[in-house]
Amino acid sequence: MTRSTGRAVVIGAGVVGSAIALELARRGWDTTVVDRGPGPGHGSTAASSAVVRFTYGTVAGTAMAYEGASWWEHWVDHVDLPAGTALTTFVQCGMVFFDDPSGLARASAEVLAEVGVAHEWWSVDELHRRLPHLATGSWFPPTLVDDPAFAAPAAAELGGALFTPEAGYVSDPQLAAQNLADAAVRAGAAVRVRAEVVAVERDDRRVRGVLLADGTVLDADVVVNAAGPHSTVVNRLAGVLDDMRVSMRPLRQQVTHVRVPEGAIESVARHPATADLDGGIYFRPDHQALLVGGVEADCDPLVWLDDPDAFDLELDAAEWEAQAYRLARRIPGLGVPHDRRGVVGVYDVSDDWMPVLDRSSLDGWFMAVGTSGNQFKNGPIIGHCMAELIGAVRDGLDHDREPLVVRGPYRDLDIDLGTFSRWRAVTDEQRERGVLG
Numbered sequence: 159m160t161r162s163t164g165r166a167v168v169i170g171a172g173v174v175g176s177a178i179a180l181e182l183a184r185r186g187w188d189t190t191v192v193d194r195g196p197g198p199g200h201g202s203t204a205a206s207s208a209v210v211r212f213t214y215g216t217v218a219g220t221a222m223a224y225e226g227a228s229w230w231e232h233w234v235d236h237v238d239l240p241a242g243t244a245l246t247t248f249v250q251c252g253m254v255f256f257d258d259p260s261g262l263a264r265a266s267a268e269v270l271a272e273v274g275v276a277h278e279w280w281s282v283d284e285l286h287r288r289l290p291h292l293a294t295g296s297w298f299p300p301t302l303v304d305d306p307a308f309a310a311p312a313a314a315e316l317g318g319a320l321f322t323p324e325a326g327y328v329s330d331p332q333l334a335a336q337n338l339a340d341a342a343v344r345a346g347a348a349v350r351v352r353a354e355v356v357a358v359e360r361d362d363r364r365v366r367g368v369l370l371a372d373g374t375v376l377d378a379d380v381v382v383n384a385a386g387p388h389s390t391v392v393n394r395l396a397g398v399l400d401d402m403r404v405s406m407r408p409l410r411q412q413v414t415h416v417r418v419p420e421g422a423i424e425s426v427a428r429h430p431a432t433a434d435l436d437g438g439i440y441f442r443p444d445h446q447a448l449l450v451g452g453v454e455a456d457c458d459p460l461v462w463l464d465d466p467d468a469f470d471l472e473l474d475a476a477e478w479e480a481q482a483y484r485l486a487r488r489i490p491g492l493g494v495p496h497d498r499r500g501v502v503g504v505y506d507v508s509d510d511w512m513p514v515l516d517r518s519s520l521d522g523w524f525m526a527v528g529t530s531g532n533q534f535k536n537g538p539i540i541g542h543c544m545a546e547l548i549g550a551v552r553d554g555l556d557h558d559r560e561p562l563v564v565r566g567p568y569r570d571l572d573i574d575l576g577t578f579s580r581w582r583a584v585t586d587e588q589r590e591r592g593v594l595g
């Protein structure tokens with residue numbers, strides 16, 4: 159018997175949209191996910207460093223990331239694809255977060271304790287013992303490479319580090335989205351690629367469907383905006399921007415790949431992911447290389463985009479230099495590579511760097527947007543939360559007055575979706591501390 163609870167269209171087949179499509183299809187929705195790109199996961203998902211960490215400033219954000227990691231731990235069962243299908247993997251190498259004068263690692267530990275995330279404090283001696291190749295000086299605050307302070311001896315030592323053993327990274331983020339999209343198809347969804355939404359069909363109160371560039375109209379009871387850095391462009395098509403207190407802006411981002419010379423670091427592949435806010439970078443292993451990204455240090459210029467499609471795909475030399483030299487200072491045995499390698503991508507940044515996971519003023523129009531460079535890890539659990547929200551609103555929940563709390567199925571943690579409301583007030587403290595590390 160075919161059962162359908164309604165017609166749903168998801169705009170965007172990144173890790174978020176593909177996960178939403180899978181969860182909706184498994185709940186009986188007649189689901190279509192559309193993407194203007196050549197396949198699932200070719201947007202920001204493809205450029206993602208895919209670090210899975212738990213260091214967020216809010217209880218809801220931390221609970222979501224901790225629950226979310228369980229999806230990666232149970233990936234094979236979750237996607238349930240035929241034997242022989244290439245699957246992404248979760249490398250649970252742990253994560254160290256250096257304790258620097260900003261105090262963010264200590265603030266994070268408090269939230270981890272409140273949520274019940276396993277963590278340890280390493281003294282600086284312990285840090286030396288575990289990761290002897292690291293320089294443990296503190297140069298805080300981060301500086302540009304041509305600043306004389308960059309080459310000066312460290313003024314102090316790091317205070318130690320916060321270690322979360324269950325953190326890690328996902329080996330192939332684009333494949334993760336592909337796995338989710340394939341699972342969605344097995345659950346009955348349709349995936350349409352090279353299919354761009356160019357208009358939204360609506361009446362005064364409700365969304366009715368979407369118009370594709372090739373002239374096809376897809377009728378729908380529910381439409382979900384999961385368009386990544388195009389989220390504002392797509393929300394504008396639906397006419398829902400006036401009702402939002404949180405806005406989104408695309409931001410260009412660059413990640414440097416540093417090949418590790420043979421023998422320079424033993425077992426690079428198992429090196430923990432590392433948040434070095436003291437030095438202005440994060441890094442994580444990638445086979446015999448390290449990926450190095452920026453952490454939006456005050457000295458680093460941010461490249462905001464007016465148009466999410468208009469950005470330079472070439473590596474920026476100054477940014478590459480900052481990341482490579484900062485890593486070389488932290489791991490002196492590494493040196494600076496001769497060749498420039500890396501990837502360029504775009505974040506969909508919200509005012510407080512937290513996502514908007516919500517309904518909108520237009521009935522039937524939902525949003526999973528503003529992922530702000532830190533929600534790859536949560537793609538699968540966002541799928542779960544959005545499908546729960548869409549079902550609850552269909553069944554009559556007034557989410558705006560009584561926000562849905564979703565119980566995580568793996569760790570029994572409550573995730574208050576009110577935290578991710580489009581109406582939340584954004585304070586300076588949230589802006590600073592919403593996303594730690």
Ligand SMILES: Cc1cc2nc3c(=O)[nH]c(=O)nc-3n(C[C@H](O)[C@H](O)[C@H](O)COP(=O)(O)OP(=O)(O)OC[C@H]3O[C@@H](n4cnc5c(N)ncnc54)[C@H](O)[C@@H]3O)c2cc1C
Pocket residue numbers: 169170171172173174175176192193194195198199200201202203204205206207208209210353354355356384385386387388392411412413451502503504505526529530531532533534535536
């Ligand atoms: C360089 C970089 C490093 C990152 N590192 C991490 C990390 O370490 N850990 C972490 O958790 N997160 C990280 N992130 C963030 C994470 O990758 C994103 O939050 C996540 O991938 C967003 O997924 P998405 O599905 O929302 O967006 P996307 O992957 O961008 O997918 C959106 C899709 O919508 C499609 N689309 C847009 N407009 C339309 C339209 N009109 N019609 C049809 N389709 C449309 C696009 O083609 C695209 O495929 C990083 C991001 C970048 C760029």
